[in-house]
Amino acid sequence: MIVRETETPVTVRTGDRILAAARALLAEGGVERCSMRLVATRAGVTPGAIYRHYRDKDALVDRVVELSFERFEIALLRAIAAQPVGSFARIAAMGDAYIAFAEEHEEEFKVLFNPIVTARKRLADLPGHGGYPILRQCIVEAMDAGTIRSTADPDLVALFLWSRVLGVLTLLMTCDFEGEIAFEGTLDPRGLFEATRDLVVDGLAPR
Amino acid sequence: MIVRETETPVTVRTGDRILAAARALLAEGGVERCSMRLVATRAGVTPGAIYRHYRDKDALVDRVVELSFERFEIALLRAIAAQPVGSFARIAAMGDAYIAFAEEHEEEFKVLFNPIVTARKRLADLPGHGGYPILRQCIVEAMDAGTIRSTADPDLVALFLWSRVLGVLTLLMTCDFEGEIAFEGTLDPRGLFEATRDLVVDGLAPR
DNA sequence: ACACATAGTAAACACTGTTTACAGGACAGG
């Protein structure tokens, strides 16, 4: 059994070129325009060569998504860094960063949280656990500071907030409320997210 | 110009047979197993015949989705009928019905709110406007009854609640929190939805 | 220099949605 110690640089480059091509094509025209032949052509290679570096298309797309999550975690950390620990602004900043990320990398985001295209992924397998620990910690800090009520389970609050952002994005990506709603202001994810923030803080019940 | 008055019954039947086949295949194996050739075979017809009744695959799937929405509206009306007007239970029942519908018709639901597979659809074009008017009316009634605070825009509350249910479903369909969260009880959409209901009612702020 | 594992290629395979040319039947009018 012979084991090669030195990886030839040209190989590393092609593997990365394929990944870069896939990332670019995905961002440009979505997953439907991201065919193996197009990826191969852009990477300056034939389709078959891709399979020397990735098991199949799913594995390639998964790798692209993984890279997105890494950059997402960085964006998340940047967003909360500017806000004081324990403040609600810190939690709100995470939501804003989430929406900003989804809008900047729209096609990748569509793939990320798509029950058809992507298989159900374990959060623990994602880089940075999908940013969940950061969110959870901010919530615990806010509870300790008395910013939000500490009677609830922090995990429940985290899932509640996460599902809320995801829901706003999914709803507005799939449904057009034109002519259905008389809502002043633009009905984009950020607008709806900010406009409903008070409801989250104060609740639906009359005070 | 000759105009045919009587539609031959066999034609009507094939059109419906195609639709029924598509509906069944979609429910069984999702959109990826719902190929035109399979639909044709199950309907006892050749693939080309489908195009006499539907412009393309999107039109066929859209019709299936439309049928789903019709049954969804019925389920929605049934759910609220048992609850008193103006009560919060009436609003909660809608959320439960939403989740029940998503779980019973999982594959159809995945297609319905999928930004990649389905094109962005105008709510006004859907049968029953996607059930939105019903939700909105329940919220207005609850505001009048003093069940929920009436300082907010009912449309905002409606979108808030809708996005919340959709978010819970999307999040749990795409992410597996196994080993990440120490949450007693099963982490399914219904469980998470009910467990976080108090947060929606009372808000995150300490009382 | 020989052996061998690897990287990439060209071509095929099995599938997809869709279009085309064509055949059979049903109905209207002469």
Place this chain on the structure above:
DNA sequence: CCTGTCCTGTAAACAGTGTTTACTATGTGT
């Protein structure tokens, strides 16, 4: 009756997809 038109369904092809196979260089280790 026959003729002509319209409609419905068929068979076959077209262009595209992801993937596999057989093969050829290439470069490395012994």
